[in-house]
Amino acid sequence: MTVSTAIARLNAADQDFARHLDHLLSWESVSDDAVNQRVLDIIKAVRERGDAALVEFTQRFDGVDAKSIDDLILGRERLELALTRITAPQREALEKAAKRVRVYHERQKQDSWQYTEADGTVLGQKVTPLDRAGLYVPGGKASYPSSVLMNAIPAKVAGVTEVVMVVPTPRGELNELVLAAACIAGVDRVFTVGGAQAVAALAYGTESVPKVDKIVGPGNIYVATAKRHVFGQVGIDMIAGPSEILVVCDGQTDPDWIAMDLFSQAEHDEDAQAILVSPDAEFLDRVAASIDKLLPTMERAEIIEKSINGRGALIQVRDMQQAIEVANRIAPEHLELSVADPQAWLGQIRHAGAIFMGRHTSEALGDYCAGPNHVLPTSGTARYSSPLGVYDFQKRSSIIFCSEQGASDLGQTASVLARGESLTAHARSAEYRILTEKGN
The missing domain is CATH 3.40.50.1980 (Nitrogenase molybdenum iron protein domain)
Known part of the structure; x- marks a missing residue:
């Protein structure tokens, strides 16, 4: 089997970079x-x-x-x-991963809450x-x-x-x-x-x-x-698009590691997307060489080849600051910050499904056993959505309990606003509960 890559090379300094990037990112989940x-x-x-x-x-x-x-x-x-039919190492791995996922998600649990105002009115939320x-x-x-x-x-x-x-x-x-x-x-x-x-x-x-x-x-x-x-x-939960990975690298990580990280998403299917952003042009060349070297060794080489050639890219940027700007524009499902001090850049990341910090944190760890959820927003939807979590399986109900004085005070405000909207029944419903000077 012969496989070869012709991964796209983009430069953020080019005048038409934005157009080329938009074209690269475009993917429409439509049914015929x-x-x-x-x-x-x-x-x-x-x-x-x-x-x-x-x-x-x-x-x-x-x-x-x-x-x-x-x-x-x-x-x-x-x-x-089924637990008895899988191998001991498989069962151990599943149980370890399950424990880590459970511990992480336990921290997401939300409790019901209430507070009482000075006049006795109680407001809150029931989860x-x-x-x-x-x-x-x-x-x-x-x-x-x-x-x-x-x-x-x-x-x-x-x-x-x-x-x-x-x-x-x-x-x-x-x-x-x-x-x-x-x-x-x-x-x-x-x-x-x-x-x-x-x-x-x-x-x-x-x-x-x-x-x-x-x-x-x-x-x-x-x-x-x-x-x-x-x-x-x-x-x-969501309508998920193809899997994506964006690696931001300062040029100091082993290029074989980066190539394999890109492969880890490209092997999902031909529409998956793997992108590397770096200010180091020579490093991009070295990663391209690693891609060509390692691709023939992969079991899913044909799928990876189509993904890399069709939707992959190596993007050169001016500096790390611009790399972060490009990352926020892409809003990837998975973002690897393969840099010396990822914490220094974390505060500037605004859009990403999951953020993998440092050279040793491969995206694959998040897929299986790190703990955070691997069900993540794709196709730029990380701009407004979040990973699957405990909160997706809970609903929240508002709690309102008015004291007599609270109902009277709020009723006056509600009456003005309701009559302004010509909703007379709303207004009168609130007005019935307004206390008179005699308190009745």
């Missing part, structure tokens, strides 16, 4: 009309025929010889069996976990047990009563690592269905699949399209 209509048809069928539709679609799309919905349900005992969350997990060979941990554990830490997992099993292929991860993470129920039909089942419920409050987890274009359509009926 055929995919969109197919998803709508699947959702309609699941809503109308429930379990029967799930069985039919699983037979058709996954090649599973299921006679009834019972053939698509895995009990807790099957998850526990309540969702009743039920749905976790979509890709199945077959493209299976990610780490995603099970990252999605299920925050839900459990938040206090979600029931976590329901759906995972396709193409041709009946069960991934023991995924099932073991589900067991360790505390998943309550598993259905071996996938695609748009699984999303529809979670969103609307069937005779066997319970309706959930929120659906999280990655999937293909059919899954993403289905999540778009059911949003509003249920909550969703």
Whole structure:
């Protein structure tokens, strides 16, 4: 197999740099009309025929010889069996990663709070976990047990009563690592269905699949399209684009390390994006040489090659200050600050899903076991959104308790504003509670 790279080289000093960068970053998560209509048809069928539709679609799309919905349900005992079937090192790694993810997310828990004003009025916020969350997990060979941990554990830490997992099993292929991860993470129920039909089942419920409050987890274009359509009926985490990494380097890190860090995202799929920014032109040349040297050694070399050639880039900047400016403009999913003193630059980073500090902190550690969540905003959405966390599985209710005097004082303000909006009933409702001079 012959592979070669022609990674784009950009220079921030060039007059048309902004245009070239925008073109490089452009990616649109759109479904064509055929995919969109197919998803709508699947959702309609699941809503109308429930379990029967799930069985039919699983037979058709996954090649599973299921006679009834019972053939698509895995009990807790099957998850526990998976723990015994994986190797001891695999179980140890899953348990260590799960513990670290749990400890990190425990710090995100929010408590309810209240405060009392001088007149006795009480204001506050009640934090309540969702009743039920749905976790979509890709199945077959493209299976990610780490995603099970990252999605299920925050839900459990938040206090979600029931976590329901759906995972396709193409041709009946069960991934023991995924099932073991589900067991360790505390998943309550598993259905071996996938695609748009699984999303529809979670969103609307069937005779066997319970309706959930929120659906999280990655999937293909059919899954993403289905999540778009059911949003509003249920909550969703995000519509994720291809994986991304941006490395900002001062030129002093081993170029082989940087090349492999870029590969770590490029190997996900052809649309993944890997970018290096540095003020050192010679270092960019050395990384380019490392890319060419190491690429033929990679198992997923063809995918990496297409990703690097299609969406990758080596960007030369004036200095580290400009490197940070470029990073903020890109707003990457993963940002590596591979520099001597990352802490000195951290305060200037405004847009990034996750920030990896220093030369020894590879993005791969965050994917598996560092602790923070690896479900991150992509395609520039780090400008306004955050990693998946405990807060995504909690909702907040406002608390208002007015004392007699408080209702009177606030009623006068509310009356003025309500009449200004010509909402007379609002005004009179508030005015009824305004105290007269006699106190009645």
